[in-house]
Amino acid sequence: xxxxxxxxxxxxxxxxxxxxxxxxxxxxxxxxxxxxxxxxxxxxxxxxxxxxxxxxxxxxxxxxxxxxxxxxxxxxxxxxxxxxxxxxxxxxxxxxxxxxxxxxxxxxxxxxxxxxxxxxxxxxxxxxxxxxxxxxxxxxxxxxxxxxxxxxxxxxxxxxxxxxxxxxxxxxxxxxxxxxxxxxxxxxxxxxxxxxxxxxxxxxxxxxxxxxxxxxxxxxxxxxxxxxxxxxxxxxxxxxxxxxxxxxxxxxxxxxxxxxxxxxxxxxxxxxxxxxxxxxxxxxxxxxxxxxxxxxxxxxxxxxxxxxxxxxxxxxxxxxxxxxxxxxxxxxxxxxxxxxxxxxxxxxxxxxxxxxxxxxxxxxxxxxxxxxxxxxxxxxxxxxxxxxxxxxxxxxxxxxxxxxxxxxxxxxxxxxxxxxxxxxxxxxxxxxxxxxxxxxxxxxxxxxxxxxxxxxxxxxxxxxxxxxxxxxxxxxxxxxxxxxxxxxxxxxxxxxxxxxxxxxxxxxxxxxxxxxxxxxxxxxxxxxxxxxxxxxxxxxxxxxxxxxxxxxxxxxxxxxxxxxxxxxxxxxxxxxxxxxxxxxxxxxxxxxxxxxxxxxx
Amino acid sequence: xxxxxxxxxxxxxxxxxxxxxxxxxxxxxxxxxxxxxxxxxxxxxxxxxxxxxxxxxxxxxxxxxxxxxxxxxxxxxxxxxxxxxxxxxxxxxxxxxxxxxxxxxxxxxxxxxxxxxxxxxxxxxxxxxxxxxxxxxxxxxxxxxxxxxxxxxxxxxxx
Numbered sequence: 001x002x003x004x005x006x007x008x009x010x011x012x013x014x015x016x017x018x019x020x021x022x023x024x025x026x027x028x029x030x031x032x033x034x035x036x037x038x039x040x041x042x043x044x045x046x047x048x049x050x051x052x053x054x055x056x057x058x059x060x061x062x063x064x065x066x067x068x069x070x071x072x073x074x075x076x077x078x079x080x081x082x083x084x085x086x087x088x089x090x091x092x093x094x095x096x097x098x099x100x101x102x103x104x105x106x107x108x109x110x111x112x113x114x115x116x117x118x119x120x121x122x123x124x125x126x127x128x129x130x131x132x133x134x135x136x137x138x139x140x141x142x143x144x145x146x147x148x149x150x151x152x153x154x155x156x157x158x159x160x161x162x163x164x165x166x167x168x169x170x171x172x173x174x175x176x177x178x179x180x181x182x183x184x185x186x187x188x189x190x191x192x193x194x195x196x197x198x199x200x201x202x203x204x205x206x207x208x209x210x211x212x213x214x215x216x217x218x219x220x221x222x223x224x225x226x227x228x229x230x231x232x233x234x235x236x237x238x239x240x241x242x243x244x245x246x247x248x249x250x251x252x253x254x255x256x257x258x259x260x261x262x263x264x265x266x267x268x269x270x271x272x273x274x275x276x277x278x279x280x281x282x283x284x285x286x287x288x289x290x291x292x293x294x295x296x297x298x299x300x301x302x303x304x305x306x307x308x309x310x311x312x313x314x315x316x317x318x319x320x321x322x323x324x325x326x327x328x329x330x331x332x333x334x335x336x337x338x339x340x341x342x343x344x345x346x347x348x349x350x351x352x353x354x355x356x357x358x359x360x361x362x363x364x365x366x367x368x369x370x371x372x373x374x375x376x377x378x379x380x381x382x383x384x385x386x387x388x389x390x391x392x393x394x395x396x397x398x399x400x401x402x403x404x405x406x407x408x409x410x411x412x413x414x415x416x417x418x419x420x421x422x423x424x425x426x427x428x429x430x431x432x433x434x435x436x437x438x439x440x441x442x443x444x445x446x447x448x449x450x451x452x453x454x455x456x457x458x459x460x461x462x463x464x465x466x467x468x469x470x471x472x473x474x475x476x477x478x479x480x481x482x483x484x485x486x487x488x489x490x491x492x493x494x495x496x497x498x499x500x501x502x503x504x505x506x507x508x509x510x511x512x513x514x515x516x517x518x519x520x521x522x523x524x525x526x527x528x529x530x531x532x533x534x535x536x537x538x539x540x541x542x543x544x545x546x547x548x549x550x551x552x553x554x555x556x557x558x559x560x561x562x563x564x565x566x567x568x569x570x571x572x573x574x575x576x577x578x579x580x581x582x583x584x585x586x587x588x589x590x591x592x593x594x595x596x597x598x599x600x601x
Numbered sequence: 602x603x604x605x606x607x608x609x610x611x612x613x614x615x616x617x618x619x620x621x622x623x624x625x626x627x628x629x630x631x632x633x634x635x636x637x638x639x640x641x642x643x644x645x646x647x648x649x650x651x652x653x654x655x656x657x658x659x660x661x662x663x664x665x666x667x668x669x670x671x672x673x674x675x676x677x678x679x680x681x682x683x684x685x686x687x688x689x690x691x692x693x694x695x696x697x698x699x700x701x702x703x704x705x706x707x708x709x710x711x712x713x714x715x716x717x718x719x720x721x722x723x724x725x726x727x728x729x730x731x732x733x734x735x736x737x738x739x740x741x742x743x744x745x746x747x748x749x750x751x752x753x754x755x756x757x758x759x760x
Contacts, residue, residue: 013721017734055723196679198720233625233662234719274621274660277717291619293659352680352722359723390679426679426722440682444717450659553741555696577692578685579740 004043005088008062010119011048012205013198013237014055014359019076023059024048026080031088039089047128050206052119053360054106057099063087071099102378106357109375111338113346114323115362118206123241126248129209135254137328138213142220142262147177150221150328157332158344159324162199163189163280163317164395164421165497166343166410169324172314175304176222179312184224187308187315188215189285190231190238193277194393195444197424199348200318202360204231204238207322208245212268214321216254217328219266222314227268230285233275243270277394277448281496282307282315284450295450296496317422319348339365343409347420353390353427354381363408370404373427384429388512392421394441394448395501397508398434417508419501433530434513435520439467441505449498456499459490463506473533475521480510525593532576535591541566543588550580550589605630606641620648620656624663633664661717669705669712671750673730678718680725685740689726690715692740696747710754711747 007027011020027046030036042065052060057073063083064070070093072083079097087093112118121128129135141150155170176184188211192200204211215227231239246268249255257265271289278284279294282303288294289308307313323345327335336344343365349372352358356378363372369389373379380386388398397418399406406416413420428437446460463486466479487503494500510517519527526534539550539559546564558574561567569580569589580589609626612618618626627638634657643650657663675681675690693699693713697706705712721727724736728743735746 013719013734014723017721017724017727017736055721058724192720193717195677195682195718196722197718198722201720234716272622272625274625274656275662275717276660288621291621291656293656350720350722352725353683358680393679424679424722426683428683432683437683440679448717549741553692553744555692555744575691575695576688577695577740578688579692579744582739583741 004045004065005040006062006064007044007046007088008049008064008120009046010050010052010058010060012051012055012119012202013235014051015058015060016237018055018058020048020059022077023061023075023080026077027084030080030084036084036089040084042088044088047122048124049121050118050123051202051360053110053115053362054103054357055359056357057103060099063093071103072097073099073103102357106359106361106376106378109367109371110362111346111364112362113326113335113338114203114210114319115206115348115360116326117210118203121207123206123208124244126209126245126252129207130252133329134209134325135213135252137325138216138220138254139260141217141328142260142264147221147223150217151177153332154221154324154327157327157335158339159320159327159335160343160410161317162319162323162347162422164392164419166420169316169320172304172316173218173221175302176224176312176314179305181312182223183226183309183311184222185308185311185313186215186219186222186224186227187285187289187313188227188229188318188321189280189282189315190229190235190318191273191280191285192232192235192318192422193280193448194395194422194424196350196352196390196426197393197422198350199360199423201232201235201238203318203322203348204235204242208238208242209249210322210325211242211318212245212249212255214316214324215268216259216266217324218314218316218321220264222312224314225265225267227266228271228289228308229268230271230273230279230289233272239270239272246270276450277444278450278496278498281498284496285315286313293450295452296498298495319423340407340409342411343420347408347423349423349425351377351425351427353425354384354429354432355379355427356381365409366407368404369399369406369408372408372425373404377427380427380429384431386427387430387432388428388434390418390426390428390437390505391424392419392504393424394444395419395497395504396421396424397504398428398437398512399508400512417511418504431528431530433471433526433528434509434516435467435471436526436528436530438506438509439464439471442467442502445498445502449502453493453495453499455490455493456495456502459486459494459499460502462486463490463503467506470517470520471526471531471533473520473524473531475517477521479521480514480517484510529591529593534594535576536571536594537569537574537576537578537581538590538592539567539569540588540590543586545586545588547585549583549585553579553583555579602635602638603641606638610642610645620652621660624653624657628663633667636665666705667709669709670754671710671731672712672714673728673747674714674716674719676719676721676725676727676729677715678720678722678725680722681718681727684726686726689728689738689740689743692744693747696744711750
């Protein structure tokens with residue numbers, strides 16, 4: 001209705017962690033009270049919406065009236081009353097709480113294609129999705145398009161898998177379609193395991209119906225009657241919203257028997273992952289759905305030929321599937337209009353780490369890393385220096401600051417030694433140690449290796465041992481060459497993608513940051529001051545006020561001293577956790593290299 | 602126990618479950634996988650216990666030992682890592698006197714665990730204490746929270 005006021009409150013995982021639920025109920029309470037109702041003449045409704053992208057500013061609140069939108073940032077429940085009184089009732093937005101210029105620069109270079117509805121509507125309401133054109137594409141596909149038309153349209157769009165490997169989606173569907181047999185499956189891979197990535201979580205939380213609609217169109221195109229969403233149990237909110245959405249889709253006749261009277265049957269079941277990164281690999285995921293240990297097998301046969309229960313199966317990532325309804329509604333030409341020649345469309349990235357504006361972003365392929373980090377991301381936190389960007393999680397690599405003009409697309413990132421991957425983008429600054437980062441990823445892949453093939457099981461273990469040796473001051477000359485040789489062997493001989501890509505973080509850090517490896521091995525120091533063996537914490541007596549704050553937080557009881565007298569850290573007891581360093585208000589606790597320079601906070 | 606397991610078995614039969622879904626149900630019901638529960642189910646279904654253990658030890662969601670009353674989960678995703686989750690964890694284990702391969706305190710009051718990524722990277726580093734998510738955690742704030750919980754527990758004991 002014209003004149004109505006809509007209030008959208010961010011309630012993704014980020015929004016809820018920042019207190020979104022309390023803000024939501026504050027609005028509901030304020031709107032329900034009688035004197036407010038009398039002073040606000042217009043009809044007001046508060047809605048929860050999915051991720052808005054700019055999670056660092058949560059709780060974000062939109063007030064929409066007559067098509068005009070005012071966005072508030074960092075909203076706490078106690079601020080709600082003033083917004084209701086001055087803005088909703090008085091018509092005067094609370095200027096000082098509105099988003100500033102940088103909020104708009106954050107959005108300036110972004111394109112909201114697959115995220116078009118995410119953060120704009122209530123994800124738990126199918127009518128909200130339908131009202132924005134949702135399910136139109138499915139209806140059109142099922143009633144007036146042949147399955148092959150859909151596949152051709154997708155091929156024309158140039159959509160490639162968004163989960164990591166970048167395989168053309170249309171081609172994958174065609175393979176499964178052409179396989180003989182009546183029973184086929186479509187699986188949505190929502191087992192987003194890459195640490196530092198949350199695109200799929202945000203999509204499922206913010207717009208679960210787009211994923212369902214994408215699966216429905218896919219099922220019709222390949223001829224599947226059954227679908228599964230394999231989703232991480234660590235994402236309780238996403239699971240809950242997906243389950244609600246599935247129920248609504250069934251009620252509205254978009255799932256179940258004889259969908260929209262077309263005679264087509266299709267339904268979707270949710271399968272909870274049990275926590276294994278390797279299950280992101282297609283054949284391992286299938287094994288897990290079948291109730292087995294999630295161990296990959298050799299390909300071919302590909303899942304499109306022999307997948308779940310031995311039947312032709314298409315496995316697509318969440319973001320890939322969520323793109324499908326938009327492509328079918330707006331046309332392949334619209335989609336192919338974004339991006340580069342080989343990488344069409346847009347990609348959602350999780351921009352995190354030492355970046356000022358961290359959050360969920362969607363950009364067209366072909367944008368440069370510099371534009372993402374400095375224009376959208378607003379540069380590095382605390383005005384420190386950019387060191388590298390880690391993309392693609394444990395399968396990816398680190399791209400150094402000198403290569404920031406690199407175009408973000410499948411091919412360019414690969415030639416820089418990294419990958420697009422599922423879309424994690426972690427920004428590292430001068431206080432990050434690259435050897436430690438490599439070791440971090442190897443710890444991850446070592447513990448997530450399923451153990452089936454030796455190169456991965458033993459190789460990642462050995463890589464980790466060498467890296468641990470280097471970061472603990474016991475590195476030997478020749479270790480770098482050994483790492484490189486072993487990495488190449490693991491890449492060549494591992495069974496699945498996990499092992500084949502596990503050495504990437506090591507290789508790319510050696511390629512661009514060999515001086516840091518040398519500093520650890522030869523000079524016995526960690527230039528960034530991260531590796532514990534090379535640092536010690538001490539109290540500078542002339543700065544210490546004797547306030548006992550560090551004594552109270554020290555978990556190992558390593559700090560001795562009395563009130564108002566300088567404290568002292570007993571080095572043998574200190575576990576170097578940094579609690580005192582973070583706590584001291586007087587910069588009296590200093591981190592120093594065992595040999596050489598002193599770092600201040 | 603048998604009655605609760607009977608329910609889990611029914612759920613499995615009605616909903617086309619599998620070994621994983623049974624284990625997930627047991628974990629939800631008891632908070633870990635008791636040996637007796639696995640033997641009971643394995644007898645009833647005539648599936649060797651080794652198959653259950655093979656799966657239970659493969660996936661990180663399952664626990665073979667009882668867990669602490671308070672669960673502190675530190676996210677160790679990349680963003681949390683570069684923002685100091687490693688330091689948070691070492692302060693936690695030291696505060697609770699946990700040995701390197703232990704995750705639960707002897708009195709079963711606390712369990713400290715790591716999780717690969719919670720997908721809340723924008724507010725890194727993230728720590729979840731008893732299902733409540735805390736973003737932008739610092740070691741001094743974490744120590745204060747844990748010490749408060751410890752104090753509450755010891756007061757309860759005295760009372």
